[in-house]
Amino acid sequence: MTLVDVRDLVKHYAGERRWFGLGRPQAPVRAVDGVSFTIASGRTLGLVGESGSGKTTVGRTMLRLQEPTSGKMLFDGNDVFALDVTRLRALRRRMQIVFQDPYSSLNPRMTVDDTLREPLEIHGLNGTVTALLDEVGLDAAFAKRYPHELSGGQRQRVGIARALSVEPQFIVCDEPVSALDVSVQAQVLNLLADLQAKRRLTYLFIAHDLAVVRHIADDVAVMYLGKLVERAPAGEIYAQPRHPYTRALLSAVPEPNPHTTKRRIVLPGDIPSPAHPPPGCPFHPRCPHPKKSQRCRTEPPPLRPITPGHDAACHFAEEPM
């Protein structure tokens, strides 16, 4: 059953006006430019892309922590963007977020106990702080600590406990492990996987690292410059990537076996400014595809099914690279 249904989500940041706000506005920044996907209940969608691709904005806009420019977000049939304040607050209990930076995601003036007690108070729940800490693998003694007395991994666990406190169905994990040490990354990923199994959670797992997503995601969506360029079941996308950008990302995943050599695709240049996206295919200036043609420069490729359940936005997705 579909729990989360995002349709044609758009988030533009208005351009700055010069001359003390009287001049013509600069071009808007198209952080998210028409993104659609669904997540089935109890499943995980991995949302992958490099810095500036708009993946964090997708996550925050879905929870209406930022107002969308247009589009729709259906959560269990509720139109999240159309809700008034009271009903939105009620729905917030069911959708939570875990942040990337464990250093800024906890209030430095509040003890762990204060932080975890607050959501229980807001929604009048009768859970206990000790139970929450236990669920994320922290000792009850941590309740008295302040965030600065915890390590990165411990803070991230507190952040996860806070999200769990309101018993949500859906959690946006916004790069929850990318700020942690590699050894701690694995622990936190395992914790998230265990919690998902135990509580039947649905995740949107945002990451810039395909290797991390591989462990946890059922489906993977790849974002580039505010648009989805590929969307497929995880196994499929790793075995047979269709979009040249996905192929380049996969070629950058480290290979544990030192004897296998693989071809690295190195993309020239940087991601373009989302205020001035290139015409046609947004990826064309950096695309290494041998078939790249004039068509790529003028005609934006739609996200279309290549094989059943596997979509890609490339005119030459069927061609080998």
Add this chain to the structure above:
Amino acid sequence: MTLGTWLALFVALVVTAEIVRVLRHRAMRHERWRRFFRHRTTTWGLGILTFLVIVALAAPLVAPYDPDKQLDIVHLKNHPPSWTFLLGTDVLSRDVWSRTVYGARVSLGIGALGALVAVALGTLVGAVAGYYQRWIDAVLMRGVDVGLALPRIFILLMAVALWDGLPFAALIIVIGLTSWFGTSRLVRAEVLSLRQRDFVVAARALGAGSGRVIFRHVLPNAAAPIIVSAALGVGNVLLLEASLSFLGIGVKPPEPTWGNMIADNAPSIYTAPWSTLFPGLAISLVVLSLNAVADGVRDALDPRAEAA
């Protein structure tokens, strides 16, 4: 100075030392207040302020003369400090020590209450503007621009012209209402940056209302600049009261304040510096002590300020 006043002063000093000692002792049990007493300057600041408040409250015991009485306008005018007149006499032959002691009542009262009104208002306006942004921010901040652009003395003169014979409470309100602009800008800037932080976003995601977000998550983290501006604000209010007195629209004349003592005796600053020097020193002492205490409060509120 009689034996009685010396005795009263001595008792005030002992009481102060005892209060500070007891406070310090009890503070050691709580981590938060232990941080408050970590700096020696904070303890001293607290001691000096306590002493001044006690002296102000016990003014009739500590002051040997009636502060408004002109003792002998012919022979005792501008008398230099001596054992009889500890801080000398002023141009109207009034005892400077007695006037300073009684002046502490008005000056400390106006300083504390005026700064309190100003900082509370500035914090509220700054927090609302910074948190809600958009047109609310634009309207409030343009108002602040106007407030900062108009000379404060001019606004106060208008208020006085409308009010005629400003009562003490009105003076505090008028001073408070014209002193919050700087604080509101400071707080707004802090709130603008804090509201982007993940823990504030998290609080909203958990369904916390704006009031809770502002008062529990944003403002506690903006405490440092607010406290510093409050401490500096008291000094500013004392000086503002002085300039109002100088213009003859502050506290009514015979009633002494540190501000109007300086203003009244400014002409004789070269011939009888004591009558301006001592109230001036009192103001400086209050501002310095407040800043020391403010440092302590800031540390007490910040759990990261661990004992190094």
